[in-house]
Structures are given as structure tokens and as C-alpha cells.
Amino acid sequence: MSALYNNGTPEVRPEEEIVAEREGNGYILRGVKGRIGQISYTMADADTWIIDHTSVDGEYRGRGLARQLLNFVVEDAREKGRKIIPSCSYALQQFQADPSLSDVWAEGDASRYSDSYSSNGVESR
Template identity: 40%
Template structure:
């Protein structure tokens, strides 16, 4: 099972493996109510396992819990927001 960690000090959500990081998504805090997803990376060995989706979902859940809107500039995250209407409540318009 892949567990998503929120590394607030480095402004990223990540999934670790035994040797390091399997996937990560970084963000920038524009203001306390707006976070910008700027990069998502899944290491080649972990592609196709849904890790990127888990990272986006974790950020959406964090945003809901903390009254934050998300601006997904990263193409991967932007695509998930476009395909998943259930994320519309945290999408910055």
C-alpha cells in the first residue's frame, strides 16, 4: 500500500519507497487560501500504478479540510481536475 505523506516544510506531497521517493507533487503557496500545484513526478518504475492520482487526491482532501483553493498549473494535475468534476469545489476559478 502506498501512503501519501505531506511534507509541509518542503511544500510537497510524496510517496516513498524503500530506496527513496516513488512519486511527488510540489506546490507553491500563493496566499493562505490558494495553493498552486506546479509539478508532479512519478518515477518510471512506479508509472501506471495510480500514484499521481493519489497525490492529487491527498492535496484535494487537504484543501477541503483547510479551506484552500487549488490552481493546478502542472499538466498532470490540471488534467485530473478537468476529468474529475468532484474536485470542482477546491478548484480556483
């Protein structure tokens, strides 16, 4: 990412190292500013996880970091044979748009787990 000097010429910044770490039921991203992103889930039952929150600091958006966080949870779910209910609006959008996530998308009445403030409800497939 580059910024502009006052005279309009671009300032080149070196790429920042961003590290992903597992934290509780989810993952966080750390950069030079500390925590810059996170995804979390809760358990609906022994076989189903509810992704309830995904966020990336505004300065770091547009780099695919939220999708990387989602991919960590999806891979964990696949490895453990779990299903996912995408309750947060970002996760729901990704599940609706990407057929490669269908193997972990929980069928049934997902609306009872949705966060109406962030996702406007979760539709069942």
C-alpha cells in the same frame, strides 16, 4: 508487477510497500528505492494553492500513485477551505476530467500562475 526470466516464464515479485509522507508544501512517496513520487504546491495567496509539480518514477507509473498524491493535496485544501490552481500538466488534466474536483478549483485568471513548459498554460473554467 511481474518481469520475465530469460526463458520467458514470468517472475512474480511481492507487492512493495509504498508509504506517503508529508514534506513541506506537498507529499512524497517512498518505496524500496527511496523517493519514487512527489507532488508540491506553492501559495498564491492566503486562500489559494498552486500545484506546480507532480511526478512518479517511471517504474511505478500506471498504479494510480500520482492521483493518490493529488488526492492528499485536495483533501488538505478541502479541510482548510483553500482553492487550488492546477499549474502542472498532470494536475490540470485531472481537474479538467474530474468534476468532483470543482469545489477546490480556483476560478479566475489562473494563467498567470501556469507553467507554460509543463502545462501549456492553465485555462480558466
